[in-house]
Amino acid sequence: MANESFLIIKRRFVNRLLESGLLILAVALGVGTAASGLSLLLHTNEYSENMLSSTSYRELVVTTKDDAEDMETPVVAKGNGDDVILTSKDLTAAEIVPLVSYAYISNKDKLRFLNQEMIERFSQDGGPGGGEKESDEIDSQEAERTEKFDEMQESLKEAASNPEIIVPEIEELSGYEITPQYFSAHNLETQYGSLFTETDMNSLSRFIVLGVNTAELLSEEGTDISTLIGKKILSFDTYYTIIGILEESGSLVDDLYFTPDTGNVGNGANQFGSDSNKQLRFTVSDPSDLDATSELLTNWFEKTYGEGEFVISNPRAEAERLVNRNKGISLLILFLSVAGLFIASVNISHILMSRTLRMKKHVGILKALGASNKDILKLFSSEALVITLMGALLGTVIAFPLANAMESAMGLDQGSWLYIGTGVLLSSLLTMVFSIIPSFQNSGIEAADAMRTAV
Amino acid sequence: MIQLNGISKLYDLGETKVNALKDVNLTINRGEYVAIMGPSGSGKSTLMHILGILDTVSGGQYLLEDYDITSLPDKEQARIRNKHFGFIFQSFNLFPELSALENVMLPMSYGGISYKNRRSRAQELLEDVGLAHRMYHLPTMMSGGEQQRVAIARSLSNDPDLILADEPTGNLPSDKGEEIMTMLEKLNDKGVTVVMVTHNPEQGNRAKRKISIKDGLLHKDEIVVKEAFNG
Ligand SMILES: Nc1ncnc2c1ncn2[C@@H]1O[C@H](COP(=O)(O)OP(=O)(O)OP(=O)(O)O)[C@@H](O)[C@H]1O
Ligand SMILES: [Mg+2]
Numbered sequence: 001m002a003n004e005s006f007l008i009i010k011r012r013f014v015n016r017l018l019e020s021g022l023l024i025l026a027v028a029l030g031v032g033t034a035a036s037g038l039s040l041l042l043h044t045n046e047y048s049e050n051m052l053s054s055t056s057y058r059e060l061v062v063t064t065k066d067d068a069e070d071m072e073t074p075v076v077a078k079g080n081g082d083d084v085i086l087t088s089k090d091l092t093a094a095e096i097v098p099l100v101s102y103a104y105i106s107n108k109d110k111l112r113f114l115n116q117e118m119i120e121r122f123s124q125d126g127g128p129g130g131g132e133k134e135s136d137e138i139d140s141q142e143a144e145r146t147e148k149f150d151e152m153q154e155s156l157k158e159a160a161s162n163p164e165i166i167v168p169e170i171e172e173l174s175g176y177e178i179t180p181q182y183f184s185a186h187n188l189e190t191q192y193g194s195l196f197t198e199t200d201m202n203s204l205s206r207f208i209v210l211g212v213n214t215a216e217l218l219s220e221e222g223t224d225i226s227t228l229i230g231k232k233i234l235s236f237d238t239y240y241t242i243i244g245i246l247e248e249s250g251s252l253v254d255d256l257y258f259t260p261d262t263g264n265v266g267n268g269a270n271q272f273g274s275d276s277n278k279q280l281r282f283t284v285s286d287p288s289d290l291d292a293t294s295e296l297l298t299n300w301f302e303k304t305y306g307e308g309e310f311v312i313s314n315p316r317a318e319a320e321r322l323v324n325r326n327k328g329i330s331l332l333i334l335f336l337s338v339a340g341l342f343i344a345s346v347n348i349s350h351i352l353m354s355r356t357l358r359m360k361k362h363v364g365i366l367k368a369l370g371a372s373n374k375d376i377l378k379l380f381s382s383e384a385l386v387i388t389l390m391g392a393l394l395g396t397v398i399a400f401p402l403a404n405a406m407e408s409a410m411g412l413d414q415g416s417w418l419y420i421g422t423g424v425l426l427s428s429l430l431t432m433v434f435s436i437i438p439s440f441q442n443s444g445i446e447a448a449d450a451m452r453t454a455v
Numbered sequence: 456m457i458q459l460n461g462i463s464k465l466y467d468l469g470e471t472k473v474n475a476l477k478d479v480n481l482t483i484n485r486g487e488y489v490a491i492m493g494p495s496g497s498g499k500s501t502l503m504h505i506l507g508i509l510d511t512v513s514g515g516q517y518l519l520e521d522y523d524i525t526s527l528p529d530k531e532q533a534r535i536r537n538k539h540f541g542f543i544f545q546s547f548n549l550f551p552e553l554s555a556l557e558n559v560m561l562p563m564s565y566g567g568i569s570y571k572n573r574r575s576r577a578q579e580l581l582e583d584v585g586l587a588h589r590m591y592h593l594p595t596m597m598s599g600g601e602q603q604r605v606a607i608a609r610s611l612s613n614d615p616d617l618i619l620a621d622e623p624t625g626n627l628p629s630d631k632g633e634e635i636m637t638m639l640e641k642l643n644d645k646g647v648t649v650v651m652v653t654h655n656p657e658q659g660n661r662a663k664r665k666i667s668i669k670d671g672l673l674h675k676d677e678i679v680v681k682e683a684f685n686g
Pocket of ligand 1: 449452466473474476493494495496497498499500501502536
């Protein structure tokens with residue numbers, strides 16, 4: 001407004017540029033930290049909620065005592081000795097626990113492919129599982145190896161000439177050996193083909209379901225991934241028939257493959273030829289049922305295998321501890337930053353108050369010349385608004401890198417604009433309220449009183 | 456034009472109470488030229504503030520053109536001050552941040568007059584008070600007499616019906632005070648009602664009506680006889 005009364009404010013503002021600049025800076029710092037603090041808390045909450053709502057945190061994991069220490073490493077064969085071995089048959093434990101909605105096995109696994117490069121390597125160092133050998137074994141090993149080598153050459157030649165067989169150029173893939181309920185527990189569906197079922201588990205041919213990125217990787221350039229269905233992949237020791245490709249999930253699943261768990265069905269499909277120890281997973285639909293379920297499962301496994309032979313772990317409990325700690329830290333940061341904002345706001349209010357008090361005489365004259373209380377309020381709040389708005393703008397600039405730094409320190413991904421925006425909005429509102437208080441007080445000054453003041 | 460019925464003003468300071476005005480009855484008609492006189496602290500400024508709706512009353516009735524204005528909302532009172540009253544103060548009360556021109560333009564902005572019109576009217580008014588050469592000067596760069604002339608130009612910006620001048624010459628040397636008096640008299644000749652507080656008996660006698668206040672009471676209200684002026 002090119003109004004003369006606003007000119008007064010503008011010129012006073014410019015005359016006290018240093019003070020005005022410091023006020024703006026104070027608002028900026030207060031708003032910046034408070035906004036990033038709020039963003040951090042909102043982000044932490046969202047992240048925690050998302051994490052805890054995933055299937056992995058609604059299940060109990062049963063492992064043997066020996067395996068409990070390295071749960072996420074691929075399960076390797078155990079000596080058959082006296083050790084307890086958990087098998088897919090133990091999934092029947094779920095039948096006596098009504099709260100369990102899914103029970104499945106998922107073992108981390110790797111698929112090694114057979115290709116020219118692989119064979120060459122094998123001929124040099126003895127292939128997978130090779131290495132140091134006792135010297136008296138060498139001869140028989142050598143013979144076995146040559147035989148295997150020929151066999152492999154043969155299958156590779158055969159495969160290369162058959163268009164229905166895929167010979168991947170990559171060396172290996174990560175995936176899981178699972179039982180079919182894995183798919184239901186994780187809400188996975190195919191976009192092409194189908195998932196394997198309980199009956200497929202006992203089938204002699206080997207099936208494989210691919211994550212969407214894995215499928216892209218295996219398909220020839222320019223061809224649709226749907227053409228993979230029904231084709232076979234040549235792995236180090238057998239063929240896998242591709243029966244399904246999963247829908248895109250946006251998670252790790254896209255980069256994996258899934259094969260039916262075969263360890264215990266007795267068809268000797270495992271390359272090491274023996275039963276392997278399994279992790280059993282029991283999923284509930286309501287996380288609050290985890291404790292009760294854990295108790296029932298403990299009873300069942302104790303009765304079956306005896307005490308102390310297995311471990312039932314609850315990943316959620318651990319995750320919740322972590323989540324609560326993070327929430328606590330975020331809350332503390334928010335509290336500190338809001339306290340800072342509050343102190344800044346009170347100071348701004350105070351400085352603006354003394355600024356406007358110095359203008360008491362102005363108020364009297366302005367009223368004599370025809371200004372209403374509302375006009376005076378508008379006049380003084382315009383200054384407060386300019387200071388808070390400029391501060392908020394600068395605060396936004398501060399908030400983004402600050403929020404990102406805090407979030408990455410807490411192990412979160414990049415924060416969203418929305419959260420920082422909300423933070424900036426709320427904290428500037430608080431400052432605005434504080435900075436406008438003096439304007440209200442000033443507009444209420446009685447004109448006659450104001451006229452009598454010396455300044 | 457103005458009628459005060461039993462107006463009182465009480466400052467309640469807790470322990471002590473100051474009766475600045477006691478039962479003031481006063482009628483001022485359009486076109487009058489009234490001088491208010493009285494010792495210091497007698498309540499002259501208080502009366503001026505009440506007349507100018509700058510202060511509230513503790514009792515009594517203030518009728519402006521037969522309207523009881525004490526009960527009007529703030530916005531309406533502000534509008535009356537803006538459109539109908541012009542104030543001149545002893546200490547000039549110009550805004551030190553604004554040039555002479557901007558000081559004169561300011562009241563018109565509350566009347567919703569456009570920038571261009573405000574500016575040309577302010578220029579005219581400043582020329583009338585002989586300050587064409589001082590338009591862009593800040594008050595601090597002007598003499599007291601010049602400042603008071605700017606203040607008069609400002610008070611006239613919205614063509615007021617009533618000029619309220621509280622000791623307008625009090626801070627000026629007598630020759631500069633004379634200039635101001637002449638201006639006020641010219642305005643009154645044009646029909647503007649003038650109410651002026653003064654300590655100077657000679658100035659009081661130049662008015663058409665003289666009112667004396669003592670201890671918050673109106674104790675004399677006399678028409679000045681023309682001969683007194685001539686003699
Ligand atoms: N805000 C106030 N609180 C208390 N008392 C006040 C207040 N304002 C004025 N007074 C008292 O009211 C009385 C009248 O004051 P006023 O300013 O009207 O006097 P005056 O006649 O204008 O005096 P002067 O000639 O010195 O200007 C004085 O006694 C003064 O002390
Ligand atoms: Mg006075």
